[in-house]
Amino acid sequence: MTQQKEEMTLTEHLSELRKRLIYVLSIFILGLVAGFLVADPVYQYLTKAETAQGFVLHAFSFWDGIGIYMKIAGLFSLVITLPFTVFQLWKFVSPGLRPRERKATLQYVPYVFLLFLIGLAFSYYVVFPMALSFTSSITEKMGLVETYGMKQYFSFLFGIVLPVSLLFELPLIIMFLTGLRILNPIRLRKMRKVAYFVLIFIAVVVTPPDFISDFLVMIPLLLLYEISVFLSGFVYRKQLAADAEAESRYIRAEDKQSVV
Structure with a gap:
């Protein structure tokens, strides 16, 4: 009887986890849709920013433009989904918490969004310009002509911005x-x-x-x-x-x- 109860409890936990994952995936997909709507203004801002001035970006394949829009939409969706994911994690573990612990851990959820934005600003306005300046100076010393594809530029950008933002x-x-x-x-x-x-x-x-x-x-x-x-x-x-x-x-x- 006890074993059957434990098995039912485990099944209920797995069912609850699946429900939370479906919620998170649904919000992520909705964030992707919204991200495609803001992808163009975000792209225009990033390419017209001071760090991108002086670079002429090229498309080396037919899918480069769409790929960049997808990356921007994915990053936008991640920003939207991150606090919701933490909230769903809290909902999953909260039944095992004391009332005081349940209330204390819930208050952290709104700050997930704020800290990610702070990390995003720090990585884009501080870390990325340093990295770009350093690589450009090496290229110049080697006497090379800077010809960059938009895919390589944005991969370099997101490869720096995203990890640092998450560390915050x-x-x-x-x-x-x-x-x-x-x-x-x-x-x-x-x-x-x-x-x-x-x-x-x-x-x-x-x-x-x-x-x-x-x-x-x-x-x-x-x-x-x-x-x-x-x-x-x-x-x-x-x-x-x-x-x-x-x-x-x-x-x-x-x-x-x-x-x-």
Whole structure:
């Protein structure tokens, strides 16, 4: 009987997970449709921006233009879908949370969109111009004529902007996982060396191979991790206080029953 109940519970969980994934996929598809509507103005802005001035972009295949529009639509859909995905994740795990934890973790969802936009602005207006300037200077020193395809230009752009933007979600993700009691500041401090190594590696990979560019990206990433540890500690202390209060109420209730 118990085994059958566990199997039904597992089936219900899988059914709930499938429902949440369908919701996320539906929003992503709707975001793609909306993304195609804004793809042209976004493309015009990106190609007329200061970083793109001086470049004449070429189409080397019939599908280059459509491919760029699809990438822009995909990025737009990702921005729209990301907070909704986090909300669906919260809906999936919330039945196993205490009421206090359920309320505490829900408040992180709106900030997913805000942090992604901040990361998007930082990567586009700071990191990408540095990378483009460095590669162009090397090309100029080699005496080469800069002739770029639009596909290569936007692949280079999105290859830098998207990873850095997602990394700006780190503090929120760690707070969310701390709220779910998966992480805590003690564990984060123990894995600080490994985390630093990973973040430095990411900074070196997504930036031009010069120390200044690496340093300008590396410092914000390391600060993001330390902010994440601090915020995790804040959430963790509130959890301990709530647990202590609940235990105190339980002890008082037990004492009253023993007196009766």
